[in-house]
Ligand code: KG4
């Protein structure tokens with residue numbers, strides 16, 4: 001089955017063609033990063049308008065790159081939730097119109113499930129069950145994946161997502177948007193313990209996390225230093241901060257391994273690109289004899305290939321949408 005997939009949930013306009021959920025025939029991503037830099041973050045209104053300008057171009061390129069025409073496509077998948085509502089609506093309307101005009105089945109895809117499915121593209125041998133650490137700009141979740149469409153939330157953040165935490169701390173460090181990746185770039189890879197951050201626990205919920213305290217503690221260190229004219233060693237700060245976030249995440253994963261008895265860890269989402277997190281996850285998996293699946297950086301951030309992969313499994317299960325499909329800003333996995 002060849003699925004044409006559309007992704008517009010945040011600041012990437014993307015289209016891809018994916019065969020049988022695993023083989024990428026084309027994968028086009030048009031990033032809006034340059035347009036949001038001067039605002040220090042994604043401006044939802046600008047994101048929606050740029051998706052409208054780009055979506056047709058990106059769609060045509062995805063078909064051309066795959067050497068296919070619309071008549072070769074068997075279904076249209078689109079990210080319908082969760083995400084920025086105005087941004088999602090552009091993709092959903094485009095996909096609905098296309099599916100209706102071409103008489104093709106329409107498949108609504110959950111953005112977080114798509115992030116997980118990115119791993120089916122990267123690792124052809126990967127199959128559930130596994131534990132997934134899903135870390136993106138808006139979500140931080142530990143999920144038990146028992147089948148392609150069987151997800152159980154084991155733990156999540158009670159406040160900020162890990163990505164949000166990276167972005168805000170990066171901004172306070174004076175780094176440009178997108179913060180997480182720029183903070184990662186200045187790391188040396190060797191935390192020195194010069195900067196100490198709290199390790200918040202959620203009472204009675206060992207797999208839940210809280211990142212707002214960590215974020216505030218980091219920002220306070222920077223503000224205090226600025227007030228006292230003390231120079232911050234930015235690389236050391238970035239190293240220690242990344243180590244701290246990674247320790248929080250990997251500690252929870254270890255508990256999830258114990259609770260589930262599973263020996264496979266799948267990383268997913270934009271923050272899965274973080275080099276310290278990947279190193280920590282790899283050390284953990286080696287120590288507990290588990291297999292680690294960390295997607296290539298190109299499949300960590302938002303793209304449509306992952307939507308095509310997730311869409312395939314929805315279609316296999318007979319989950320199709322119709323012309324009444326609407327976008328939702330929030331939606332549990
Ligand atoms: O999954 P994603 O591309 O979009 C959402 O669905 O949210 O994730 C974006 C998040 C942003 O917060 C970004 O700063 C973060 O992923 N990110 C990183 C890195 N690359 C992207 N955070 C830490 N280190 C990175 N290398």
Ligand code: ZN
Pocket residue numbers: 111115136137269270301302
């Ligand atoms: Zn995402």
